[in-house]
Amino acid sequence: MVVASVDNLADERSKAQFDVGAMKIVWAGSKHVFDVTDRMARIVASDPEFRKDNRTTLGRKELFKNTLRKMAHVVKRANELRLTEEEASKLRFFVDEPGYLDLHWGMFVPAIKGQGTEEQQEKWLPLASRMEIIGCYAQTELGHGSNVQGLETTATFDPKTDEFIIHSPSLTSYKWWPGGLGKVSTHVVVYARLVSGGQEHGIYGFIVQLRSLDDHTPLPGIIIGDIGTKFGSGAYNTMDNGFVCFNRVRIPRNHMLMRFCQVTREGNVCLSDVPKQMVYGTMVYVRQTIVSDASWALSRAVCIAVRYSAIRRQFGSQDRGIETQVLDYKTQQSRLFPLLASAYAFRFVGEWLKWLYADVTERLQANDFSTLPEAHACTAGLKSLTTSVTADAIEECRKLCGGHGYLCSSGLPELFAVYVPACTYEGDNVVLLLQVARFLVKTVSRLAAGKKPVGTTTYMGNAEHLMQCKSSASSPEDWLKPSVVLEAFEARAFRLAVACARDISKFSTPEAGFAELSIDLVEAAIAHCEVIVVSRFIEKVQQDIPGDGVKEQLQILCFIYALHLIHKHSGEFLSTGCITPEQATLANEQLRTLYGQVRPNAVSLVDAFNYTDHYLGSALGRYDGNVYATLYAQALRDPLNDTVVPDGYEEFIRPVLKQTMRLSRL
Numbered sequence: 001m002v003v004a005s006v007d008n009l010a011d012e013r014s015k016a017q018f019d020v021g022a023m024k025i026v027w028a029g030s031k032h033v034f035d036v037t038d039r040m041a042r043i044v045a046s047d048p049e050f051r052k053d054n055r056t057t058l059g060r061k062e063l064f065k066n067t068l069r070k071m072a073h074v075v076k077r078a079n080e081l082r083l084t085e086e087e088a089s090k091l092r093f094f095v096d097e098p099g100y101l102d103l104h105w106g107m108f109v110p111a112i113k114g115q116g117t118e119e120q121q122e123k124w125l126p127l128a129s130r131m132e133i134i135g136c137y138a139q140t141e142l143g144h145g146s147n148v149q150g151l152e153t154t155a156t157f158d159p160k161t162d163e164f165i166i167h168s169p170s171l172t173s174y175k176w177w178p179g180g181l182g183k184v185s186t187h188v189v190v191y192a193r194l195v196s197g198g199q200e201h202g203i204y205g206f207i208v209q210l211r212s213l214d215d216h217t218p219l220p221g222i223i224i225g226d227i228g229t230k231f232g233s234g235a236y237n238t239m240d241n242g243f244v245c246f247n248r249v250r251i252p253r254n255h256m257l258m259r260f261c262q263v264t265r266e267g268n269v270c271l272s273d274v275p276k277q278m279v280y281g282t283m284v285y286v287r288q289t290i291v292s293d294a295s296w297a298l299s300r301a302v303c304i305a306v307r308y309s310a311i312r313r314q315f316g317s318q319d320r321g322i323e324t325q326v327l328d329y330k331t332q333q334s335r336l337f338p339l340l341a342s343a344y345a346f347r348f349v350g351e352w353l354k355w356l357y358a359d360v361t362e363r364l365q366a367n368d369f370s371t372l373p374e375a376h377a378c379t380a381g382l383k384s385l386t387t388s389v390t391a392d393a394i395e396e397c398r399k400l401c402g403g404h405g406y407l408c409s410s411g412l413p414e415l416f417a418v419y420v421p422a423c424t425y426e427g428d429n430v431v432l433l434l435q436v437a438r439f440l441v442k443t444v445s446r447l448a449a450g451k452k453p454v455g456t457t458t459y460m461g462n463a464e465h466l467m468q469c470k471s472s473a474s475s476p477e478d479w480l481k482p483s484v485v486l487e488a489f490e491a492r493a494f495r496l497a498v499a500c501a502r503d504i505s506k507f508s509t510p511e512a513g514f515a516e517l518s519i520d521l522v523e524a525a526i527a528h529c530e531v532i533v534v535s536r537f538i539e540k541v542q543q544d545i546p547g548d549g550v551k552e553q554l555q556i557l558c559f560i561y562a563l564h565l566i567h568k569h570s571g572e573f574l575s576t577g578c579i580t581p582e583q584a585t586l587a588n589e590q591l592r593t594l595y596g597q598v599r600p601n602a603v604s605l606v607d608a609f610n611y612t613d614h615y616l617g618s619a620l621g622r623y624d625g626n627v628y629a630t631l632y633a634q635a636l637r638d639p640l641n642d643t644v645v646p647d648g649y650e651e652f653i654r655p656v657l658k659q660t661m662r663l664s665r666l
């Protein structure tokens, strides 16, 4: 049985029609990134300190202490190996355990870099880099998260002492959720309403010390703790998401992050000549990183499901002969291959978004704020789209693995539990899509005023054509033409956005229209985000891509990505008149053909992710395909199997059996 499993994956690998090594480089982004990633993944996988297969069986306290041990080991190894920032960040990534380091490096440091003055950066960044202080990011409160302008915490300037007084005026104003806050962080960037001279001046970030650097006890006026156990076993419970109440805590004036707004010694508030949304900059940065993370989480789930589907056999045999690999069932392919294609799509759009973010950052530094709205819309929209799809996809992969997918040893339940809050943190996905919709409606109304759209909305400049065009697809092969596919996506997105803008104008106020039509607006926003992903994927496959057969495989995946969306949203494509029912049928026919073309390459396409068995953490997704023996070995290691007769037998099983025996004798 074991030998047959191993043979299956070896057979699968022998069928590949492309150069897997070259695809690994494409997936990584470059040879350099591949080398760094590969080396860091192996360092983590070979270090017993980073073992993670017992995580779901540990209680919260044990689990948390275990994470503290691992985080300390990460810092130690990074120092010992003299890792660069890039290497250290990959090392932390492959440790694959949410912990305070994520928030320290991922939000606290970026908040200071983005919103601190040069002097503030000079003071705080070395302390943070050497980890002489540990920081987190506290924006959300018990009563408000999405509505940042509704935050209640105050930072009142006291000109007498040249200090700010940080205060939580109500229970609902307690900071609630920040990762790393509950038990670890010594410092925090806290977002509060700036009050000076009796007037409010908006929300800004303030650096506050939370705990003593000598004995870690909370400083006076600070009530702090963990908010409690979260969804799933193991999963995000390794993180100390916390609460904090500030009771008139005093901090020096220069602890306010003053890059965009300065408070003088006299308490005068001087706003720089920049948009006030610059204070939301850390969120834009993190949303961009979340899009890249989505492709990692999705590809990990898909890797497990594809390998297992090649191993798993059900039905199809005559006379108890060899059964069919479940990967050969068209229904399995139609559920799995679009997810495989989405993993590649999100990888490429993530890389593009990184470029967009770098570009806008450069412009902002030169006081050019013109691309800020587009950067906000793209990061918000793509964060929303990719995390929602990924969360659903992990659950779909669990189902694709049948009963064994439900076991923690499949790796999928914990991956789902750890991933699903991505739909909420850094902005609830619906709230973020409504931001995209606001941007789209504005773009459409600017069009009417003769303004030329730029960036990702450039396609809307072709307004007349997009409103009238009818798809020219007359055969399944036509759906392999980039121009045919793009036109359908652009026309659908534009028509939905125009319909929303038109309908909003029928209400008494734009706000009333926006609120009433928010369901349609969310759909228009998704359609626009899908234009971005599809067009970036098409752009990618039109480039020169080295490696035998690599480009061909990516083209197949690109069209699977696009055509499965046409199928999924066929209602919208049809109701907007972008395609006809016959053309939808042709697209489906082509999709089926493409599934057949991916089939022999599926295992190699997930091998190209280059994941170690440690990172995958799955009995079902092992590289060698030795699924059943691993499942059995892991079952035997379960704490319930420590003893043959369970604890509790004497107390709770024997009395029941005795009672039943007595009753049956009656």
Ligand SMILES: CCCCCCCCCCC/C=C/C(=O)SCCNC(=O)CCNC(=O)[C@H](O)C(C)(C)COP(=O)(O)OP(=O)(O)OC[C@H]1O[C@@H](n2cnc3c(N)ncnc32)[C@H](O)[C@@H]1OP(=O)(O)O
Pocket (backbone or CB within 6 Å): 093, 095, 096, 097, 098, 099, 102, 106, 137, 139, 140, 145, 146, 147, 148, 149, 179, 277, 278, 280, 281, 283, 284, 372, 373, 376, 424, 425, 426, 427, 428, 431, 435, 438, 439, 442
């Ligand atoms: C091994 C596994 C490891 C896992 C590790 C994972 C690590 C991840 C850790 C996750 C940590 C999580 C952290 C957090 O969650 S931090 C808190 C995040 N909070 C949010 O995201 C709040 C969401 N809310 C908002 O962003 C705003 O409140 C919202 C945008 C929704 C509304 O803001 P506001 O009321 O001010 O704005 P309006 O809607 O009225 O818009 C006014 C104009 O401002 C523009 N705008 C809005 N936001 C931005 C922005 N960020 N940048 C630029 N411009 C922005 C908006 O478009 C409006 O413009 P116009 O007036 O021109 O239309």
Ligand SMILES: Cc1cc2nc3c(=O)[nH]c(=O)nc-3n(C[C@H](O)[C@H](O)[C@H](O)COP(=O)(O)OP(=O)(O)OC[C@H]3O[C@@H](n4cnc5c(N)ncnc54)[C@H](O)[C@@H]3O)c2cc1C
Pocket (backbone or CB within 6 Å): 103, 137, 138, 139, 140, 143, 144, 145, 146, 147, 176, 177, 178, 179, 236, 241, 421, 424, 425, 426, 427, 428, 429, 430, 431, 434
């Ligand atoms: C694991 C995790 C880690 C986190 N880490 C941090 C952290 O480190 N620092 C930090 O500051 N915060 C953190 N957060 C908090 C997070 O940022 C917020 O939970 C998030 O921004 C959503 O806000 P909310 O909880 O207020 O949701 P709500 O806004 O209350 O959402 C509830 C529902 O209302 C809907 N809704 C809200 N507003 C609208 C609207 N205008 N129109 C239509 N529907 C609407 C939403 O779609 C949602 O369905 C974390 C959260 C989680 C789950």
